[in-house]
Amino acid sequence: MNAFFVAPGGAVLLLLAANSIGFLVSVALSGQLVIPADVLLRMGALHSGAFVAQEYWRAVSYGFLHANPGHLLGNMLALVLWGPHLERRVGFSNFLLIYLVSLIGGGVVTHETQPGPFLTVGASGAVSGLLAALFALFVLGESELDATFFLVNFGLNFALSTTVPNIDWRAHFGGFAAGFIVCALLDLSARLESVVLRCKFPEFAKANCYVALAFAGAAAWTIGGAPRDRTALIVAGGVILGFFTLVKIIDLLLSVRRGAAWAGVLLASLDAGLTLSAVKIWGGALPDVCKIQWPGPDEATRFVGSLCAHPVDMGFAGAGLAFVAALSMQRNSILRGARDAGGFVAASFVGERKRRRGRGL
Incomplete structure (x- = not known):
């Protein structure tokens, strides 16, 4: 260093x-x-x-x-x-x-x-x-x-x-x-x-939690209205509560046998849900995107146009791709967790937290 x-x-x-x-x-x-x-x-x-x-x-x-x-x-x-x-x-x-x-x-x-x-x-x-x-x-x-x-x-x-x-x-x-x-x-x-927390989170879990928080914050900003509005405060409180609940659920999963595999599937499902929700919340901006004169061959322009014409289908397709991509990126962790019949993987997450107890980054 x-x-x-x-x-x-x-x-x-x-x-x-x-x-x-x-x-x-x-x-x-x-x-x-x-x-x-x-x-x-x-x-x-x-x-x-x-x-x-x-x-x-x-x-x-x-x-x-x-x-x-x-x-x-x-x-x-x-x-x-x-x-x-x-x-x-x-x-x-x-x-x-x-x-x-x-x-x-x-x-x-x-x-x-x-x-x-x-x-x-x-x-x-x-x-x-x-x-x-x-x-x-x-x-x-x-x-x-x-x-x-x-x-x-x-x-x-x-x-x-x-x-x-x-x-x-x-x-x-x-x-x-x-x-x-x-x-x-x-x-x-x-x-x-x-x-x-019981466990030291692996990078895939930590990254997904950050993505979920960022998405929820952006969605709350869009839905909640003015920062001092009562609805905004309620939405912000819900975002914070939901985030800490997600973190604790993952923490509990990682601490049990085969829990890393379940945590990976849960986070992949979360990514799919966030993608679908993004289309629902911000899909109204698609007409503006479709008006842009995109550079490149005519095939690219027709492809963008076909997506704009079927926003619901695009949302479900994006959700499916997000789920598969998340599973692929977490493949090693999920397979390792699936083979964790003796609880050794879970014990390693707990042990790493204990070794770092009281320390920062």
Whole structure:
């Protein structure tokens, strides 16, 4: 861990691919390496009127777009330098959570503090949040990295945010603050988990819980209305109660023989249900999606049109695909749990929690 560079893990590679694909699609649409503002806007750039227009999704999509190769290279270099250290320490799911919260934090700070009209893209807020999370672990005494690592990389982050033209320092600041806070909260949560949970959750279970919480939060925002409305408070309370109930059910399943297999099937069913619910809640936006002039061959346009013409069928097909994909990703854990006649797998989850009792991330 004291090495300046370590090999990227799965989450870092996934983000490298997502950001690279976003740039390649931008190049394909614009026909040039320096992406015009109108193309970035169409693809999801964050702009000054985004929240007024209730386009909150732009607080995420903007982070997977870049204006030119240098912009992409700088952010991906930071991701490769800082990301692997953090992913090794906190795991796949917590790493992605920190990244996304930092990305949103950088976007929100930019949106709320820019004095005039703006359009911004880039992963700088998210990668700053990764460095902040590493620093939070250092402050909490839970990092093997030394002070030299942070002195060098703080200098690098400061140089990028102040010397490179058109870099959004507000996103750097917002992402850094969000990354530090969410990592500290995750550490506190891990300490509380040792008191209320029997088992150390495997990554597939932890990731599904995060997805369920994010979906429920988005659905509550859509259904509940204004933040101070009574209905919104009731929906928010239901979301929180449902989330903790799900976590405890999985915890109980993992602690019994063959429970890991049942937990995997339960989570795959949950993914299918969330996919179907997403079509039901947000399916009304399909007509707007269908009006977009999609690039590519006529076959692609006809395929999108056929989906729009049968939203119910699309929902059930998506739910089936989500179920199969979730089972496939959890295949090893489910098979291992199915063979757990002696309860050894369940005992390993419980034992790991006991070994980490009272410790954070």
